[in-house]
Amino acid sequence: MRNIRLFWQIFPACVGITLVSMLLVVWLATTTGRDFYIDHLKEEIRERALLIGPTVAVLSRGEERPFQEFVRQTGRRAATRITVVDAGGVVLADSNEDHALMDNHAQRPEVAPALTGETGYALRHSRTLGESMLYAAIPVKLGADEHRGALRLAIAVTPVETMLALLHKKMLGICLAVIGLAVLLSLYSARRISRPLEEMKRGAEQLTKGRIDQLVKINSEHMSVEMAGLAASINEMAEQINRRIRIIIQQRNELEAVFSSMADSVVAIDADKRIIRMNQAAAALFTLPSEVVKGKAVEGVIRNAYLLEMIDFTLTHNAPQEQKVTLFNGADPILLQTHAVPLRDEDNKSMGMLLVMNDLTKLNRLENIRQDFVANVSHELKTPITAIKGYVETLLDGALDDQDNARRFLGIVIRQANRLDAIVDDLLTLSRIEDREKKEEITLMTGEAGAVLENALQTCAVLADEKEIIVQVDCDDALYAPMNLPLVEQAVINLLKNALAYSPSGSLVTLRCHGSRNRHGEAFVHISVIDNGPGIGKEHLPRLFERFYRCDKARGRDQGGTGLGLAIVKHIAHLHNGTVEVESVPGKGSTFTITLPAAPREQQEDGAD
Template sequence: MRNVRLFWQIFPTSVGITLFSMALAAWLATTTGRGFFIDHLKEEIHERAVLIASTISRLSQGGNEEFQEFVRQTGRRAATRITVIDGDGTVLADSNEDHALMDNHGRRPEVILALAGDTGYSLRHSRTLGESMLYAAIPLQLGTDGHRGALRLALAVTPIETMLSGLQNRMLGIALAISLLAGLLSVYSARRISRPLERMKQGAEQLTRGRLDQLVKIDSAHMSVEMAGLANSINQMAEQINRRVRIIIQQRNELEAVFSSMADAVVAIDADSRIIRMNQAAATLFALPSESVKGKAIQGVIRNPYILEMVELTLKHNTQQEQKVTLFKGAEPIMLETHAVPLRDEENRSMGVLLVMNDLTKLNRLENIRQDFVANVSHELKTPITAIKGYVETLLDGALDDEDNARRFLNIVVRQANRLDAIVDDLLTLSRIEDRQGREEIQLTVGEVGPVLESALQTCAVNADEKDIIIEVECDEELYAPINQPLLEQAVINLLNNAIAYSPHGTLITLRCQGSRTVQGERQIQLSVIDNGPGIAREHLPRLFERFYRCDRARSRDMGGTGLGLAIVKHIAHAHKGTVEVESTPGKGSTFTITLPGLAPLVPEPEDEL
């Protein structure tokens, strides 16, 4: 059934009931009024007939001319048509017409009743007078022989019908006016009812569209009790829905934030093995856009057979699956600890799979670094300890009596102890830098870089002079950066000492500091140590800044290095929000460069004039 507006449900009914009521009232009024008037005329005309019946009976015995004149005069004075009819239906006299020319009236209904001894009435249209007439006929004694006749009187009812017709027209006009008023009242009532309903509809539509910021508050001040109750219920429902939807949105945003920020790769899959969601970590892992894969089959996105088998088993058995899976990004293996967890609806039925992949590659790499670090520390510490222990035992076994050997052994013990002390100092330095960097306690102060280089150069001058090495400084003027002067000086000293240790006698080392700009136009400072040593093979460069990593262990140990100097340089550079890089060509030397974020030169404030 087609829906219609409320106005068209109220208006036709109201107008129809009004018109029907007025039509019924008009019909009752006209029919009742007509019957009342007709009955009244019947009584009146009967009384008139009775009054003149005796006179007409008496005159009918005399001369005909007197009888005819009486009938005419009486009819005119009474405004009533009088007709005297013989028993055979012959008209004996008539107040309006010539009785000799009139038809036989024996077949008239009222005459038939009157000749039969009763009073007869009839209401019909008179062809002679051309209007509706009410006829009343009573029995009448005629002549001396007393034979039966009929006295008929007739009154025109046209004025009554005209009056009733006018009454009907007036009632019709009143009915139309009342119908119009009913229509206006219907419009008013329909609008008064429909406007709150329209407001309720708008509020419901805004709820369905999620427009929680523009909810319609329905005013129930001028409504009926029922409508006000409905409006208040809708207002309360809207407030509850608004509150619950906001809670749901907040929870969804929280879950979305957690889902997006998870370091683990997460993929949600439906019961048809199609991807529902994929977080950024998973998109990065599989090198896919997270949005475009929605709705696609998992087989076309993730092609690892082990992961696909886990998803299939989880969907089939509705149980959790765990497995370590190895992926390859190019030639680099990626170790994943993979969990496939079934997704269930409110009735605990399977509706999909949540695939969680934890990347263990970095953890394994860190574990390997830790193991290497422990092994290297143990080895580096064990070497001088073993040497010290061996020479001390030799001295205790009797070499102490040989003064020359005893002195030589003790010098070796002192040298190994110094090496052990240097390793411990470097480990403590590295630990302090990492600890302070983790707590962001390294204070950086804007200062000029040139004085730092001069201090480092003075510290390393003795070692350079022992090998006749010249250190040439090339530094731009007024280079400023946020620095921690002791730490930056330590980094430069470590680089210079490495360069001195590996450079041949009488060669040149260049300490260069120059300003530059990035592609984005930001200032930076590049601090480089350039030597002419043997250089470093390409395969050693990626791991050169790891703890205890040595290109040539025997040679490095002979030179007294701890294997921690470049690791300390890397952490100091990171503490300054910078980087350290190395470029080297075997047989042509190496260049170590620390890059720091720079600042514009400070402009001194003008002194106050005296």
């Protein structure tokens, strides 16, 4: 059934009740008034008939003409039609018409009772007079033989009908006025009742839409006690719901922030194996937009068979699961520690599951690097220690007596001790650089790149002369960059020492510096060290800047390096928001390039001044 507004349920009902009541009142008033007037006329006409009845009876015994003249004159004076009918229904005299031309009246409804000895009444339209008449007939004894007849009197009821018509008009006017007043009062009452309910409805709609910022406050003034109580209850309910919604929104935002910022990949799946939510980490893992996958079947998003088996098992058995799963992002494997946890509703029924994937790839890689570092640093430290220990024991066993061997052995001990000291120094240097990088404790001042190359050349000049290697400087003019001069010099010196160590005698090593700009207009300074050494294979390039990593371990130790120089260069470049790169072709040499952000033009002008 179609619902109807409360206003249209109250307003038409009130108006309808008023209209029906007024119609009933009008009908009752008119019918009662008409009956009262008719009864009064009946009584009056009967009294008239009784008054002239004896005279009519006496005159009917005499001559016909005086009798008829009496009837005619009496009827005219009394404004009443008088008719005398004998027992056979024949009209003997009439005050208005010629009695000889009149029909038999024996069957007239008012005459028939009178002929039987009773008083008869009738109300009908008279064709003779052309108006409504009230007839009353009483029995009388006529003639010399006093046979029974009837004396009928008739009086017009047109004045009564005119009066009733006027009464009808007045009652109709009163009725219309009352109905109009009832319409206004009903309209006012209906609106007074329905408007608070409509306000309550709007408030409830705002709550259902979650529009807590536009909460409708219901004003309970000018209401009935019951309606005011209902409004107060709804206002209190709205306030409580508002507070709870705000708490829920706050908790949802907190959960959303936690969910989005989680480093672990999280996927929420419903009981129909469709994705409910996926955080940014999971979207990045599967290289899919997190908003697009909502409502998608999990088979179309997750293609790994092991993960799908875990999802099926958890949804089927409603039990948690944990295992390691390997995914492949291209050719690179990704190791995931995966947890599958069922989701339950308030009735502890399964409503889906939560898939949490922790990426162990970086952790494993760091663990491998840590293990390699421990192994390498142990090996690098153990080699000189073993040599020192061996030669010292040899000296203690009697080699001290042989002056030539003793000097040679002590020289070896000093070299190994120097090498051990260099390793320790490089480790301390690397540790200090990393610490400053983490704490961002470094002071950068605008400096000229060309001066860095000249200082590095002067530091390594003796080593270059020993190997008869020519070092040339190729630097563009006026290249400035924010830098910590000692650290950048150390990075260039490390690269230059490596180039001198691995380059053959009589070769050329180039220190080059030039500038560039990217498509966004950002300026950079590039410092390169170019050698003509044996070069580096492609398989070594990704790990070349790791600590203690060597392409040729035996040859590297023969060159006297610690295996930490390139790692120090990488951290110094990162400390300056720069990068270090290497290009190498086996047999044709290598090029190591440090790229630093260039100083702004105004700082370059200040540095030049």
